[in-house]
Amino acid sequence: MAAPEVKSSSELTMAVLGCGTMGISILSGILSSLDSLAASPSEPPTSPPALPRHFIATVRSPASVSKVESALSPLVKPAVSTLRVLQSTSNVSAVSEADIILLGCKPYMVGSLLTASGMKDALTVNHTTDHARKQKIIISICAGVTVPDLEAILRDDLGLPANDLPIVVRAMPNTASKIRESMTVINTVDPPLPDSVTELLTWIFKQIGEVSFLPPNLMDACTSLCASGTAFFALMMEAAADGGVAMGIPRAEANKMAAQTMRGAAGLVLEGGEHPAILREKVSTPGGCTIGGLLVLEEEGVRGAVAKAVREATVVASLLGGGGAKNVNGPRR
Numbered sequence: 555m556a557a558p559e560v561k562s563s564s565e566l567t568m569a570v571l572g573c574g575t576m577g578i579s580i581l582s583g584i585l586s587s588l589d590s591l592a593a594s595p596s597e598p599p600t601s602p603p604a605l606p607r608h609f610i611a612t613v614r615s616p617a618s619v620s621k622v623e624s625a626l627s628p629l630v631k632p633a634v635s636t637l638r639v640l641q642s643t644s645n646v647s648a649v650s651e652a653d654i655i656l657l658g659c660k661p662y663m664v665g666s667l668l669t670a671s672g673m674k675d676a677l678t679v680n681h682t683t684d685h686a687r688k689q690k691i692i693i694s695i696c697a698g699v700t701v702p703d704l705e706a707i708l709r710d711d712l713g714l715p716a717n718d719l720p721i722v723v724r725a726m727p728n729t730a731s732k733i734r735e736s737m738t739v740i741n742t743v744d745p746p747l748p749d750s751v752t753e754l755l756t757w758i759f760k761q762i763g764e765v766s767f768l769p770p771n772l773m774d775a776c777t778s779l780c781a782s783g784t785a786f787f788a789l790m791m792e793a794a795a796d797g798g799v800a801m802g803i804p805r806a807e808a809n810k811m812a813a814q815t816m817r818g819a820a821g822l823v824l825e826g827g828e829h830p831a832i833l834r835e836k837v838s839t840p841g842g843c844t845i846g847g848l849l850v851l852e853e854e855g856v857r858g859a860v861a862k863a864v865r866e867a868t869v870v871a872s873l874l875g876g877g878g879a880k881n882v883n884g885p886r887r
């Protein structure tokens with residue numbers, strides 16, 4: 555664990571407030587990426603002028619401090635990056651020190667965390683220095699919490715003057731950030747973010763996977779398709795492996811075969827440029843086993859069920875910012 559260091563102008567500090575499953579996944583990806591960049595310095599420079607190299611992660615409990623330290627410390631390389639893992643009592647000092655603040659807490663915690671005593675000073679722009687350099691960037695990955703929600707908390711609840719508001723960004727990554735295979739959607743805003751901020755955001759999220767920019771009205775659907783989607787595909791993978799086990803394949807082999815087959819199908823679409831429907835047809839020999847299996851899936855309504863799950867999770871996601879959804883799946887069905 556490295557101690558805080560004097561930063562050069564090309565080094566930014568990023569604080570992750572609430573470094574749980576997602577915070578660990580995102581920091582794992584970024585730390586690995588910084589290490590790879592340092593290992594291949596001859597590559598053409600495509601990075602923004604200043605990169606996040608100093609990281610502060612906060613969590614509530616001492617047990618989580620140990621968990622985050624053991625997950626991330628092996629990825630911190632001296633001369634490349636530094637990391638401090640602190641308890642939530644240090645949220646304000648972490649924000650004070652940071653250029654970029656990633657909100658990785660649960661959606662219902664955002665209000666209390668951003669209005670903690672001392673947070674106003676920690677977030678206030680220092681007008682005695684260069685404004686552009688000192689305006690902090692808050693990136694929220696919290697499901698259902700919109701940019702206007704965050705700005706209202708900062709302006710109305712915390713009392714920050716409008717011209718002192720940090721730059722607020724909503725992004726939706728997924729847990730595959732950990733292996734740098736996230737699908738992250740960044741919420742576009744009007745007026746657009748400054749180019750330098752877009753460049754920095756793109757760099758951050760490109761280090762952990764693919765990045766798309768979409769308007770705010772689609773962010774809940776993106777949360778469902780990309781973030782919850784990891785769990786949806788995991789369930790399908792598990793179901794396919796179960797079928798294999800039922801037909802005699804050992805569990806470990808079945809899990810590996812299901813996962814690699816899913817990866818292969820995804821690769822044919824993403825890298826091979828194949829449309830999913832054409833891919834499905836190419837595998838379906840007339841009178842063969844694939845069409846037999848596919849028709850069972852259609853008769854059982856799998857297509858409709860999967861699409862309905864994406865629609866349902868979109869609705870639930872939209873309710874998470876206002877204190878949480880009650881009776882998930884209850885009143886809407």
Ligand SMILES: NC(=O)C1=CN([C@@H]2O[C@H](COP(=O)(O)OP(=O)(O)OC[C@H]3O[C@@H](n4cnc5c(N)ncnc54)[C@H](OP(=O)(O)O)[C@@H]3O)[C@@H](O)[C@H]2O)C=CC1
Pocket residue numbers: 571572573574575576577612613614615616618619641642645657658659660661663667695696697726727728729781782
């Ligand atoms: N899980 C996912 O796949 C995805 C989640 N998201 C969003 O990401 C956010 C985080 O989700 P996830 O990582 O699953 O949640 P976790 O529960 O894994 O992580 C939340 C973290 O917040 C910490 N925490 C609690 N209170 C405080 C506090 N006052 N100050 C600082 N830290 C605190 C917790 O610490 P402790 O462990 O000590 O309680 C924990 O480490 C959510 O808003 C969710 O909507 C977005 C995309 C995908």
Ligand SMILES: O=C(O)[C@@H]1CCC=N1
Pocket residue numbers: 697777781782874
């Ligand atoms: O289920 C949830 O609420 C979180 C947000 C997106 C993925 N997991």
